[in-house]
Amino acid sequence: MGLFDKYELPAAGEKITLQNGKLAVPDQPIIPFIEGDGTGRDIWKASVRVFDAAVEKAYGGKRKIAWYEVYAGEKAYNTFGEWLPNDTLTALREYIVSIKGPLTTPVGGGIRSLNVALRQELDLYVCLRPVRHFSGVPSPVKHPELVDMVIFRENSEDIYAGIEWAEGTPEVEKVIKFLKEEMGVKKIRFPETSGIGIKPVSKEGSDRLIRAAIEYALKHNRKSVTIVHKGNIMKFTEGAFKNWGYELAEREYGDRVFTWAQYDRIKAEQGEDAANQAQKEAVAAGKIIVKDAIADIFLQQILTRPAEFDVIATLNLNGDYASDALAAQVGGIGIAPGANINYLTGHAVFEATHGTAPKYADLDKVNPGSVILSGVMMLEHLGWQEAADMITNALTKTIDQKVVTYDFARLMEGAREVKTSEFASAMIENM
Numbered sequence: 396m397g398l399f400d401k402y403e404l405p406a407a408g409e410k411i412t413l414q415n416g417k418l419a420v421p422d423q424p425i426i427p428f429i430e431g432d433g434t435g436r437d438i439w440k441a442s443v444r445v446f447d448a449a450v451e452k453a454y455g456g457k458r459k460i461a462w463y464e465v466y467a468g469e470k471a472y473n474t475f476g477e478w479l480p481n482d483t484l485t486a487l488r489e490y491i492v493s494i495k496g497p498l499t500t501p502v503g504g505g506i507r508s509l510n511v512a513l514r515q516e517l518d519l520y521v522c523l524r525p526v527r528h529f530s531g532v533p534s535p536v537k538h539p540e541l542v543d544m545v546i547f548r549e550n551s552e553d554i555y556a557g558i559e560w561a562e563g564t565p566e567v568e569k570v571i572k573f574l575k576e577e578m579g580v581k582k583i584r585f586p587e588t589s590g591i592g593i594k595p596v597s598k599e600g601s602d603r604l605i606r607a608a609i610e611y612a613l614k615h616n617r618k619s620v621t622i623v624h625k626g627n628i629m630k631f632t633e634g635a636f637k638n639w640g641y642e643l644a645e646r647e648y649g650d651r652v653f654t655w656a657q658y659d660r661i662k663a664e665q666g667e668d669a670a671n672q673a674q675k676e677a678v679a680a681g682k683i684i685v686k687d688a689i690a691d692i693f694l695q696q697i698l699t700r701p702a703e704f705d706v707i708a709t710l711n712l713n714g715d716y717a718s719d720a721l722a723a724q725v726g727g728i729g730i731a732p733g734a735n736i737n738y739l740t741g742h743a744v745f746e747a748t749h750g751t752a753p754k755y756a757d758l759d760k761v762n763p764g765s766v767i768l769s770g771v772m773m774l775e776h777l778g779w780q781e782a783a784d785m786i787t788n789a790l791t792k793t794i795d796q797k798v799v800t801y802d803f804a805r806l807m808e809g810a811r812e813v814k815t816s817e818f819a820s821a822m823i824e825n826m
């Protein structure tokens with residue numbers, strides 16, 4: 396039997412492979428893409444032209460991406476009668492690096508998130524979302540340039556595991572009975588009418604996420620890693636995440652980090668001045684400060700003192716909220732890129748932070764910037780830095796010319812509002 400049940404094999408290109416833990420990228424790599432639902436369709440059409448133009452210009456035709464369409468969401472359902480065909484998972488595994496548009500998830504019922512399913516099936520345990528300001532991009536805050544953070548969101552656990560039972564079902568009745576009778580739980584306020592959700596958070600899952608964040612901070616000369624959690628309330632999930640983070644930082648990176656757990660120990664033994672002095676010396680020695688913040692105050696402080704935050708390591712739900720909040724500070728979700736990565740297998744699925752924005756679907760209206768910048772992250776992941784830089788420069792230049800889509804135009808003086816496709820064309824002209 397062939398590789399796929401329903402899909403044809405790619406017509407052109409060669410496979411990316413993993414050799415000695417590193418990606419080996421041929422000049423014509425096969426890269427699967429999922430177009431996405433809703434505005435995903437408008438955005439993909441525009442973005443792919445930008446990617447192809449940049450690669451062509453950067454390498455004079457020597458390199459070219461062999462795009463390979465795979466299906467998920469509405470297009471998959473309409474074509475194959477399945478929301479997430481097995482062939483898609485096979486392709487994403489086989490070809491290692493891919494990119495996707497957003498996929499719709501119904502609220503309160505219906506299918507579970509296909510986006511989350513892809514992350515779980517490929518064990519893409521890091522959701523990496525860099526947030527920084529591009530000059531000229533309109534922002535609701537006075538100093539958007541102070542925001543330069545990289546979110547490491549745990550991508551395989553937490554309430555996104557989808558372990559929940561609906562109110563009124565025999566299943567939830569059974570779970571509530573078990574909790575009351577066998578676990579001594581007395582605090583379910585309305586046991587007759589509750590739905591129940593379960594939040595699994597493991598040491599292994601937390602360790603690998605926090606390790607990836609610290610590795611990133613070391614590699615990119617960042618100043619700090621902040622572990623963001625709600626550990627005062629959820630002690631054995633979010634609180635444990637914080638504790639495991641400090642333990643891992645000291646155990647695996649002892650000579651290259653200084654943690655606030657260390658600070659607290661020094662303070663308890665030798666006083667506050669000694670602790671401050673120890674932290675000062677660590678900073679002077681170029682060590683990374685590993686600290687933590689409770690999620691609610693974190694959301695205030697990223698607004699009031701963004702310069703104090705750098706790399707962020709957090710659990711799945713916190714990371715989801717923080718991503719959209721931080722995106723707003725640097726110009727909105729129209730320009731917020733991301734990647735889902737397994738650093739051990741090399742598998743990576745690049746995708747924007749935003750969703751399908753259905754009210755704008757097929758209007759050729761929305762900002763393609765998030766997917767375009769996700770593509771920049773993908774090109775960097777492939778080691779095609781020249782093409783990546785060409786796109787970033789073209790994006791900056793186009794925005795500087797005040798040629799922007801509706802989301803920026805409504806916040807800018809003297810902007811020329813263009814369609815999704817026109818923005819891509821303007822970028823290509825600016826390369």
Ligand SMILES: NC(=O)C1=CN([C@@H]2O[C@H](COP(=O)(O)OP(=O)(O)OC[C@H]3O[C@@H](n4cnc5c(N)ncnc54)[C@H](OP(=O)(O)O)[C@@H]3O)[C@@H](O)[C@H]2O)C=CC1
Nearest residue numbers: 496497498499500510728729748749750751752761762802
């Ligand atoms: N990874 C994924 O595939 C994700 C999927 N989703 C799914 O998407 C669907 C819709 O979710 P929703 O909560 O409405 O969030 P969306 O991110 O889809 O849209 C919310 C708002 O964000 C703005 N926006 C989104 N994309 C762009 C863009 N490219 N350019 C400019 N502005 C943009 C628009 O704001 P305005 O109206 O102010 O112009 C839009 O109304 C849901 O089914 C959800 O589950 C959500 C997030 C991620």
Ligand SMILES: O=C(O)CCC(=O)C(=O)O
Nearest residue numbers: 499500508510511715748
């Ligand atoms: O899967 C979805 O529909 C939403 C996911 C999401 O909001 C995210 O990953 O940021």
Ligand SMILES: [Mg+2]
Nearest residue numbers: 715718719748
């Ligand atoms: Mg989200």
